[in-house]
Amino acid sequence: MSAPTLSPPLNAIPADIRNAQDYAALAPHFLPPSHLAYISGGSGYGHSVAANATAFGQWAITPRLLRDVGHGHTRITLAGEAYAHPLFLAPVGFHKLAHANGELDSARAADATDTCMIASTQSTFPLEEAVAQQRWFQLYLLPRRDDTLHLLRRAEAAGYRAIVLMLDAPIQVVNRRAQAAQFQMPAGCVNVNLRGYDTTPRFAGNGPGESRFFQGAMRGAPSWDDIRWIMRETKLPVWVKGVLHPDDAVALRDAGVSGIAVSNHGGRSLDGAPSGLDVLPAVRAAVGADFPLMYDGGILSGSDAFKALALGANAVAIGRLQLYALSVAGALGVAHMLKLLREELEICMAMAGCATVGEINGGALLRQTRRDAA
Template identity: 60%
Template sequence: MTNTTTATAQAALSTIPPDIRCAQDYERLAQQFMVLPHYEYVAGGCGRDITVAANLNAFALWAIYPRLLRDVTAGHTRLTLGQQAFPHPVFMAPVAFQQLAHPAGEIDTARAAQAMRSCMVSSTLSSVRMEDVAAVASNGGSPRWFQLYFQPQQNDTLDLINRAVNTGYSVIVVTLDASIQAASLRAQRAGFRMPQDCVAANLRDHTAPANITLSPGESRVFQGIMRDAPTWKDLEWLMTQTSLPVWVKGVLHPDDARALQNMGVAGIIVSNHGGRSLDGAPASLDALPAIRAAVGTSFPLLLDSGIRSGSDIFKALALGADAVLIGRLQMYALSVAGALGVAHMIKLLCEELEICMSLAGCATLKEINRGALVRCGTSATSTDFPPHDNSHE
């Protein structure tokens, strides 16, 4: 079995497997549908996967209060962010190189997002051109955002922005926490190598990265890899180059969140890159309440990293998020059943969230707040963090 994008342990199915009972079941089945090195790369983060584990454990530390005699028959999961309305708070995260999971890659994810009216955030490092992703998403009017990585050459960054605008993307999401990325030890031990036919399609016509030349005594990291890392000046420049709303992804510290808000960004994604950036960073969920407190009750916040269920989504909303982005589950479902699998995974998450809301007595997202949760092992409802408005309406 070779390490190519088309080699899979088992061909993706054209129907939903009968033993899928919840969204997280796709994680279990994905191991049968992806070659081992690909699976280990997707499942792993970086280093020893300390932050990957922390993301999952953070959700387990919270319990949800069931509430009695609440009428939720007029319930819904609609929300508005900026000027955009969404039917539910389940977005598709910008996952790179999706052909590692399925030959159709991002095309099938876009089809699923369109069918489920989920916002898809398309990655700079997509294995399919942004124009091709947009062509699929535009058929049903599904909202689409473009995730941007700053390029070493400013003209190349500007090219990506202009292409996103011209293709109908409505938001630019710039990721700022991944200047250095390395495969996890588990992926390295599985022998993962990026297949030659899995490339960043959006960057094919861009300037090839220059070889790093170091002077004696210079660091390969500080003076080498970090030479092209973006700074605050780069973000200021970016915001002058487009009229689209600019969101920032990769925020964990409240001081950074406050500075970004003051700069005028449209929203923030609280994220540790799924544990793929700094191994040992706090769980995104753990960082969320302090960031919500820093930016106030109505500033748009999204969260990713570690979500596996509708109850996880509920907990994220209760602690300050307005919506969430799904990363690894997206890849797992894609590997099992292509577009159908991703659409089914979104449907399951939405239904799991609705069940959780109903039993917790919350008819709308706006009613989900910190008072709905209790820290495991305690009996009192904390009021450490202010309520927030999830509706933005």
């Protein structure tokens, strides 16, 4: 089958878009094949990407009758801040791969839909320019602490309301799908936030008989001391993204982080890691009912968001879908996608008898058998 004919980004919403997930189906007509492979692919053979895609199908939402939801709304409070809904834009790098306006358009869409955007360190526009009104900053720890601190101070000065530490990808595993498509980062797609910083790994070389992973890459991996240092250096809430084990979640909670994001890095870290959705109930049970949790991984619909909220998340973050929508229609596409997601979530809430996000819980779901889910 031949590849789809590429179309330029639209300045109107496509007539055949009916659901948020439709943007994923339409994106191949707007993204070069190698860009699509990079964005949609994961590490290794993509087992964890596939796990994210199938995890939601294991759950059904049970409708309820005669529930009064006339006073319903999607408002939440998270880490002391009020939000109109629990849908966040996840930190995704290199938005220019999808659209020339990149993160600028994503921020405009966030503002138009009362959405909090978690800006990525790996942005193609400076963190001071690509800013949404509601904004968090995803921070990678750089090899030199002085550089990390400078980046943190820039985020604070630009009005970001929380810091999200990325801890789950100390080793970069090859994206075989992107490799097969011969993907190369375009010349104009540059991580501008890191200009002027030393990004050379702290331990690039290995001695005789040493592993380039154990004694190499992992020497520069984030440590507990790094986390404690960041929390000392900022008054902003500090979240940790990439948690998949309940024991890690408890240890981070006890260390004083403000919240955690249950995520397998969109399947772009350890290939074969479980979907965050599969471990979310155990993490919630471990940290208790009141500790803030976000879910990130594979959400394509409002029903997906509902299921993650029912299994223990307080909010959910939308990753690849924002780039798909961005590729189709820029800021308008991302805003429309978020509008559809919110409406789909509201439909699920109303039909399941949940007037508020706080009323969504595991009792609204039914685990399906393998035959039912097929």
